[in-house]
Amino acid sequence: MNKNGKSINQIKLSDMASQNKLIFLLFFLILILFIIGETLSKGFLARDHIYAILRTASFLGIVSIGQTIVILTGGIDLSVGPLITMGNVFSCMLINGLDSNTAWAVLAVILLGMIFGSFSGLFVSYLGISPLVITLVTGSLVTGVTLIFSHGAPKGLASPLLRFIGVGRLFNIFPVIIIIWIILSFLTILFLNFSVLGRKIYYIGANEKAAFMSGVKTKFIKTFVYAISGGAAALTGTLMAGYTQTAFLGIGNEYIMWSIATVVIGGTSITGGKGGYIGTIAGAILFILLESILTIVNIPEAGRQIANGAIILILINIYYKQ
Amino acid sequence: MKESQQKIRLYFPIYIVVIIIYVIAGIIEPRFFTWNNNVNLFTRITPLILAGMAQTFVILTGGIDLSIGSIIGLTNVIAASLPYINTPLNIILWFLIPPIVGFGVGVINGYFISKKELPPLIVTLATSAIWLGVTLYIMPIPGGTVSLSVALTITGRLFNVIPVPLLIIISSVLIGHSVLGKTEFGRSLYAIGGNELIAYESGIPCEKYKILVYGVSGLLGSFAGMFLSGWMFSADPIIGEPYVLNSIAVAVIAGTALSGGKGGVVGIIGGAYIFYLLNNILNLLGITAFYQYIAKGLVLIIALVISSPDASKILQNFKNKVLYSKNKELGEIGRD
Numbered sequence: 015m016n017k018n019g020k021s022i023n024q025i026k027l028s029d030m031a032s033q034n035k036l037i038f039l040l041f042f043l044i045l046i047l048f049i050i051g052e053t054l055s056k057g058f059l060a061r062d063h064i065y066a067i068l069r070t071a072s073f074l075g076i077v078s079i080g081q082t083i084v085i086l087t088g089g090i091d092l093s094v095g096p097l098i099t100m101g102n103v104f105s106c107m108l109i110n111g112l113d114s115n116t117a118w119a120v121l122a123v124i125l126l127g128m129i130f131g132s133f134s135g136l137f138v139s140y141l142g143i144s145p146l147v148i149t150l151v152t153g154s155l156v157t158g159v160t161l162i163f164s165h166g167a168p169k170g171l172a173s174p175l176l177r178f179i180g181v182g183r184l185f186n187i188f189p190v191i192i193i194i195w196i197i198l199s200f201l202t203i204l205f206l207n208f209s210v211l212g213r214k215i216y217y218i219g220a221n222e223k224a225a226f227m228s229g230v231k232t233k234f235i236k237t238f239v240y241a242i243s244g245g246a247a248a249l250t251g252t253l254m255a256g257y258t259q260t261a262f263l264g265i266g267n268e269y270i271m272w273s274i275a276t277v278v279i280g281g282t283s284i285t286g287g288k289g290g291y292i293g294t295i296a297g298a299i300l301f302i303l304l305e306s307i308l309t310i311v312n313i314p315e316a317g318r319q320i321a322n323g324a325i326i327l328i329l330i331n332i333y334y335k336q
Numbered sequence: 337m338k339e340s341q342q343k344i345r346l347y348f349p350i351y352i353v354v355i356i357i358y359v360i361a362g363i364i365e366p367r368f369f370t371w372n373n374n375v376n377l378f379t380r381i382t383p384l385i386l387a388g389m390a391q392t393f394v395i396l397t398g399g400i401d402l403s404i405g406s407i408i409g410l411t412n413v414i415a416a417s418l419p420y421i422n423t424p425l426n427i428i429l430w431f432l433i434p435p436i437v438g439f440g441v442g443v444i445n446g447y448f449i450s451k452k453e454l455p456p457l458i459v460t461l462a463t464s465a466i467w468l469g470v471t472l473y474i475m476p477i478p479g480g481t482v483s484l485s486v487a488l489t490i491t492g493r494l495f496n497v498i499p500v501p502l503l504i505i506i507s508s509v510l511i512g513h514s515v516l517g518k519t520e521f522g523r524s525l526y527a528i529g530g531n532e533l534i535a536y537e538s539g540i541p542c543e544k545y546k547i548l549v550y551g552v553s554g555l556l557g558s559f560a561g562m563f564l565s566g567w568m569f570s571a572d573p574i575i576g577e578p579y580v581l582n583s584i585a586v587a588v589i590a591g592t593a594l595s596g597g598k599g600g601v602v603g604i605i606g607g608a609y610i611f612y613l614l615n616n617i618l619n620l621l622g623i624t625a626f627y628q629y630i631a632k633g634l635v636l637i638i639a640l641v642i643s644s645p646d647a648s649k650i651l652q653n654f655k656n657k658v659l660y661s662k663n664k665e666l667g668e669i670g671r672d
Contacts (some may be wrong), residue, residue, distance in 0.1 A: 085632070090457075092581065137637075137640075137641075141641060143640050144588065144594040144595075146400075146594060147584060147588045147636075148637075148640065150584070151585075151633045151636045151637055151640070152628075152633070154629050154632055155629065155633035155634075155639065156629065157629045158626060158628070158629030158630035158633065159630070161625075161626035161629065162626045162630075165626075166626060209516050217496050264389060271461060271465075274461065275462075277459050278461075284455045284457055284458055285455065314476070315472055315476075316472030316473040316476065317469060317473075319466065319468045319469030319472065320465070320466050320469030320470065321467030321469075322462075322465045323463060323466035323467075323468075323469065324462070324463065324465070326458065326462035327448070327463070330455070330462070331448075331452065331454065334452070334453065334455075
């Protein structure tokens, strides 16, 4: 895309103003969907239901932290699905229902995710292999590792502590998982907007050659972003274990396309350099909200797929309008 | 002369890898060389080759087609839903409708990508969800049936000797190769992928060809879908799913650069072979499917590294260093 003269003009998200407008539009859409939901079914706006939507959105949101950062550098990460499954299966196996195992098991799983992530990152940055393909290959390796270590039938159980994080509420009021998502979102936004490394990520996405020429360690940073993405995906898998209590081998499959769709709906340019995590938050909520409404009106799987595709197509038509 | 040398260099590594795997497989398990096993392999790789060719055409323009899986699924389901009683009209319909649908669906992708100038990755991601939805409306669970004689013709043997899948593979790759090399459309794809602005300035109808190339991708996808329905005598709405990423991987292993403008279809057979040879060997050896993911990943990495431009540079540097140190050693020995 970068080589292609036309596509440079094509991206109209260039200035901050249009970026803000876009985020405003997204939150406006969320509001409308909430109102539609309430008119379709009383109790849609009940506190518990809003919590339920946000809880589901938080899994998508946390895995999309990594996806957003990777896409900002102009890459893409297709290994998030297998990594979520790996995090889910391994954390249950390592924890095995015991609180005392939880802390080190979670750390170990995140570290493993980061190792696999940096594996793809090294190939992308040092050998110039396309991220689309190498993350696909890494995904295949991760699936293999997960299957071999779980013997195809995951065992183990989440501990009460992890279960509290997944479904519990702080002081019996606010779901813990949403608090975790808020903290992580805050850190991500701070990192992307106010840290040197974060700004360099945008720089690489906008023009990698220029970034390299001006002394940015592009190769290191590009490896680093895949490591972050791997860690975020593995963490998501672990948190899901807290939600479902047991592990499930297919849990991550849908999240490959979902996370990309979320980032794109959130207004981050797929060619890199433009966008941010606030949009992704809105994207995740919008996505889950739409699913929830479609469930209420009893649309079959076929209709949901069409609706998901249509909303992506409509939104990008608005974003990239000339 | 130089161009042909470059081409040989491009396609050389992949077929070397294929031959090495093939020979190793034969040594480990002599049954591997049997004609039946090979015919089976031809049948297995045919849909992947068609999908990989579709992807190659699109990638050459600098685009990508993530909806190829849904197009395969859609045409697969349509092919198995058409009337299957053997009348000439039914057979003509069977050979006409899925390709028309595939081409039409592809043109819709092309419209959004070319006229609206939207990024191909997201457009095809969105349309793939839409066509999957349509497919699930037509056939929510695997089923349907196909005319037995058509199905047996597609996967059978010509004059009881030559397997039809092999003919499909060879003819489609030959046609694809000559379209890319000999026609104005094919040459233009390289120009568009190399630099669209220059292509446009030099009078190539970029918009038209970009729509057309997604149409061609849909058309090839529909052939894969039809072949699959003929092979299985029935249809499965989600049969195309693995072909999305596998087709991209095959195109890249075959030497097509994802940035566009470089590559071709000659390496596709090798790329598809690598994919299935490995499964085939591991199955013959009785290794569980779990290890196959890892083996597949490792072989893909080797193929990618060999075909990556940066890797050859790094390798060259390494070679120079080794040669240098060897020369130095020799020099020292000489001094003694």
